[in-house]
Amino acid sequence: MAEGxxxxxxxxxxxxxxxxxxxxxxxxxRVVVELAxxxxxxxxxxxxxxxxxxxxxxxxxxVLREAGLVYQRDAGNRLWMxxxxxxxxxxxxxxxxxxxAASRPS
Amino acid sequence: MAEGxxxxxxxxxxxxxxxxxxxxxxxxxRVVVELAxxxxxxxxxxxxxxxxxxxxxxxxxxVLREAGLVYQRDAGNRLWMxxxxxxxxxxxxxxxxxxxAASRPS
DNA sequence: CTCAAGGTACGTCACTCATCGTACCTTCGG
DNA sequence: CCGAAGGTACGATGAGTGACGTACCTTGAG
Numbered sequence: 010m011a012e013g014x015x016x017x018x019x020x021x022x023x024x025x026x027x028x029x030x031x032x033x034x035x036x037x038x039r040v041v042v043e044l045a046x047x048x049x050x051x052x053x054x055x056x057x058x059x060x061x062x063x064x065x066x067x068x069x070x071x072v073l074r075e076a077g078l079v080y081q082r083d084a085g086n087r088l089w090m091x092x093x094x095x096x097x098x099x100x101x102x103x104x105x106x107x108x109x110a111a112s113r114p115s
Numbered sequence: 116m117a118e119g120x121x122x123x124x125x126x127x128x129x130x131x132x133x134x135x136x137x138x139x140x141x142x143x144x145r146v147v148v149e150l151a152x153x154x155x156x157x158x159x160x161x162x163x164x165x166x167x168x169x170x171x172x173x174x175x176x177x178v179l180r181e182a183g184l185v186y187q188r189d190a191g192n193r194l195w196m197x198x199x200x201x202x203x204x205x206x207x208x209x210x211x212x213x214x215x216a217a218s219r220p221s
Numbered sequence: 222c223t224c225a226a227g228g229t230a231c232g233t234c235a236c237t238c239a240t241c242g243t244a245c246c247t248t249c250g251g
Numbered sequence: 252c253c254g255a256a257g258g259t260a261c262g263a264t265g266a267g268t269g270a271c272g273t274a275c276c277t278t279g280a281g
Contacts, residue, residue, distance in 0.1 A: 014229095025217050029139035033132050034269085055227060065270055067229055072268095086227050086278040101217035103209050111131050111207035120259095140239080161257060171240055173259055178238095192248040192257050 015081050020096035023077035031076035032108055037069050044092040045109040054088040121187050126202035129183030137182035138214055143175050150198040151215040160194040
């Protein structure tokens with residue numbers, strides 16, 4: 010099956026409400042915050058050890074992707090993920106940084 | 116007779132997830148953004164002309180209050196509302212500003 | 222080749238949420 | 252005093268959500 014099935018919204022289409030909804034979930038926020046630690050690094054989805062079932066993880070990957078928070082690349086039996094830092098910072102300057110900072114203890 | 120039935124969380128109890136959920140709704144976000152324009156101004160809830168029924172408005176007032184976004188003061192048959200700017204900026208520096216900026220078209 | 226591992230698709234389920242209507246309470250203006 | 256206006260309480264409802272299990276697909280390791 011050809012890839013390309015992964016639908017990503019264009020930067021201009023990213024909706025603030027969808028972004029905030031996506032970030033409201035603790036698991037998804039954790040993922041985004043971890044990605045924001047190294048904004049240019051592509052990470053394997055599987056490297057986030059979320060304590061939920063596989064299909065639930067797939068659900069969260071989709072929510073993050075369709076909200077425009079992350080860019081995902083299908084590599085056969087693996088899925089790579091990268092924060093859309095540039096797009097997000099252009100559309101919503103400082104938002105991800107604020108959420109990341111607020112999510113850090115201390 | 117108001118017996119202070121309005122429950123407000125302490126600043127330390129404000130949960131980021133609840134704040135983001137509250138901000139994810141367009142109507143509530145609009146209210147918060149408008150309040151953020153004049154952070155020290157107390158406004159009448161009725162001054163926000165939301166196109167929903169009374170009971171729905173009451174619902175949103177409660178969500179905003181219980182998330183810790185606003186402080187509400189009962190004045191008999193009126194309800195005053197003020198953004199909890201200091202608490203929010205201490206807990207989540209820059210968050211409200213980022214959301215407000217992102218919500219402005221311009 | 223075989224099979225384990227990562228992901229997806231689909232159906233389900235319980236719960237939440239935004240909305241509404243109606244009834245009721247509280248104040249203020251006539 | 253009476254009624255209008257702002258809010259609340261309660262119940263109902265339809266949509267959405269996060270979770271699960273199972274079946275299936277794709278790839279790389281053995």
